[in-house]
Amino acid sequence: MTHLLPMADEPAPERADAAxxxxxxxxxxxxxxxxxxxxxxxxxxxxxxxGVGKGTVFRRFETREGLMAAVLNESEAAWQGSVISGPPPLGPGAPAHDRLLAFGHSRLRTNVTHGALIKAATGSHSARSRAAASFAVMHVRHLLGELGVTGDLVLLATAILAPLDVMVLEQQQADHISLDRIEAGWDDLVRRVVGA
Amino acid sequence: MTHLLPMADEPAPERADAAxxxxxxxxxxxxxxxxxxxxxxxxxxxxxxxGVGKGTVFRRFETREGLMAAVLNESEAAWQGSVISGPPPLGPGAPAHDRLLAFGHSRLRTNVTHGALIKAATGSHSARSRAAASFAVMHVRHLLGELGVTGDLVLLATAILAPLDVMVLEQQQADHISLDRIEAGWDDLVRRVVGA
DNA sequence: AATGAAAGCGGACCATGGTCCGTTTAGGCG
DNA sequence: CGCCTAAACGGACCATGGTCCGCTTTCATT
Structure with missing residues (x-):
């Protein structure tokens, strides 16, 4: 036997064929x-x-959005890894201000290049997008804390990240605003918010 | 005859039954x-x-998104009107700073209450959403100018408006962040950006 | 190895957004 | 008033996301 009582909330084991x-x-x-x-x-x-029935796809990934989220995750996880433990200035080891700028720039470029996939993985309601967004907010909040910023850091972090949203970027690109200009604008925003 | 040459770009007259x-x-x-x-x-x-065929609906409004945009427009136009020529502090007559705050608060509440409709009218690519977003950016840019803010005002305006996005707000509400807190956070953001 | 129940499977089926095209109609012109 | 053409119509048709349910497979237990 393994466990008679459903232990804690082990996320329900998956059968071999299912895996x-x-x-x-x-x-x-x-x-x-x-x-x-x-x-x-x-x-x-x-x-x-x-080589599988359609029903199976939906059973495993819930929805198209979910499947795309899983696909996106493949690259996103690596990115999160390099934020958490990669080389500076994106990873730890650089001054918080540099890390924040590096984070934004990296996110900006990623959102532009993976825009289509991110949009496909992020419609209306998705558990995954939730987690990804949460990671970014937590990280920025942490950096803001290190920078000595005071206030409602979660909201401030959200506000700083919001203009990097894929939809916003697409709109700006449609308006012929260059990436460099967007990046500079974001740096300016950060400067103002941090109060450098 | 009316005109032999297609005059300028009059948006192509509409037949009576079509209208x-x-x-x-x-x-x-x-x-x-x-x-x-x-x-x-x-x-x-x-x-x-x-009392019309499906094809007609699509011919008139292009897409579901377009139809919803038209529906949304019905209320949005009134809102824009009250920004342009309504009573202060939302309309003209109040100090720019008050107007800016009023604008944000109003937009915030509107985005929350009309969230579903706005999302339905704003998927991926829509001419209308373009116009609406543009109006907001232009207005905020104008107010920032009056406040003596210097820099890339269009980007600054976009950055200020981004955290009021419907999707962002929904995420925050899912995280049990109250509207009052969001509003206060936004006021704080504006203060920092404007450099009051 | 046999067994039985839970988990998984697959593809027919449904709902809905969007397209197409043969038919109808408005309305300018002689 | 009748003609003629461009515009508009409408509903059958298609593509695709998502659901359902009867059949199959796994695997813990004996």
Whole structure:
């Protein structure tokens, strides 16, 4: 026996075939997104490419958004890793101010290049997007704290991150605002908020 | 004859039946959104409620997003009117700083109450959302100018408005952050940016 | 190894946004 | 008033996300 009582909240073990299928689906999705671009990847395509029924795809990933979130996660996790333990100035070891700027710049570029995928993974309601956004807010809040900023740091962090949102960036690009200008504008915002 | 040469770019006149149908569709959409809530309004429903074919709905409003934008516009236009020429402090006549705060608060409340409709009208790519966002940016930019703020005012305005975005607000409400707290946080942001 | 119940599977099915095209109609002109 | 063309119409049709449910598979227990 393993446990008679459902121990704590171990997230419900996954059967072997289920795990195998999850991997196959994710791999197929990854490949398809890379080759065709996220907007041309249909759930049916992923299913058949993974050699699996459509129902299975939805059972494992809930929704298209969820699947895309899983795909996005593949790169996002690495990025979070480099923020937490990568080389400075993005990672630890640099002054907080430099880290904050590096963080914003990195996020800015990432949001621009992965824009389509991020949008596909972030419609209306998603558990994953929640986690990702939360990570960014927590990190910025932490840096603001180190910089001696006082106030409602969570809200301040949110406010600093909001203009880096994919939709905002797309609008700005449609208005022919260059990335460099956006970046400079963001630096200025940070300067004002931090009160350097 | 009217004009032999297509004069300037008059937006292509609309045939009488076309105009009649547009009105009927918009009226039906307005009514349905008000009674059932935006998420339960289907294009087919609107069409049949307006006594018109589905194709007609799409020809007049391009897309669901477009139709919802038209619905939203009905209230948004009034709001813009009260910003441009309504009573202070939202309208002209109050100090710029008060106007800016009033503007933010008003936008905040509006985004919260009309959240669902705004989201329905603002997916990915829409001409209307473009105009609405632009109005807000222009107005804030103008107020910042009056306040003597220097710098890239368009970007600063965008940055100030970004945290009032519907999606951001929804996330914050999901995190049990009260409206009053959000409002206070936004006031703080403005103070820092304006450099009061 | 046999067994039984829970978990998983798959593809038919549904809802809905969006397109297409053969038919109808408005309305300028002779 | 009748003609003619561009515009508009409408609903069948398509694509795709998401659900459902009867059948299959896993695997803990014996």
């Amino acid at each position: 195998r299928n999850r991997e196959a689906i994710l791999a197929a999705a990854l490949r398809l997104v890379a080759t065709r671009g996220v907007d041309c990847v249909t759930m049916d395509t992923v299913a058949s490419e993974a | 009649r149908n547009r009105e009927a569709i918009l009226a039906a959409a307005l009514r349905l959104v008000a009674t059932r809530g935006v998420d339960c309004v289907t294009m087919d429903t609107v069409a049949s409620e307006a």
